[in-house]
Amino acid sequence: AQKVTQAQTEISVVEKEDVTLDCVYETRDTTYYLFWYKQPPSGELVFLIRRNSFDEQNEISGRYSWNFQKSTSSFNFTITASQVVDSAVYFCALSEAMDTGRRALTFGSGTRLQVQP
């Protein structure tokens, strides 16, 4: 069965520090999709990125970057020069291609990031 583990329950940093959020996943499928979502204090879930299992290129979007490593089943998320507005709960999620019909997301338990001014 698929599983997503976010071992870091809570992280606290000071503004301008870099921070990495870890995500480790388990799947039997050879084709799968990984996602990151942000949940700010207001409660909505904001889609950040999707990565396909056959594309191991790392991605950078502004201060955000993602490191996908199939060899270690990890999809880590780094925020460079963190800001107070980055304070949120971040979820990593997995969807398997062989999960036909359903294609639901399996979520990790989330990492709460607190950025102190």
Add this chain to the structure above:
Amino acid sequence: DAGITQSPRHKVTETGTPVTLRCHQTENHRYMYWYRQDPGHGLRLIHYSYGVKDTDKGEVSDGYSVSRSKTEDFLLTLESATSSQTSVYFCAISESGGGLNNEQFFGPGTRLTVL
């Protein structure tokens, strides 16, 4: 932003009463999902729909039923609410179940308290 609304946004009810939550989308997406969010569990799938009148169970479906009579609406019903169903409920939509465009977009959530 994807056009997804949920109603009500907050509800307090008593044990044993029926409750229906509504998810409405304006994106004409085929897939719709109901998740619940509880501390320490992330989000867990309750039910999903892959088309009008086509629904199926997720991991935590006991005590819940769903219906989808129109593309835009997906209803979640708690037939007889219990305190263990106190949670935040999120609806999500997806254009495609797999491959391209399979990211899910979420509604604002419904906070349900069962006393």
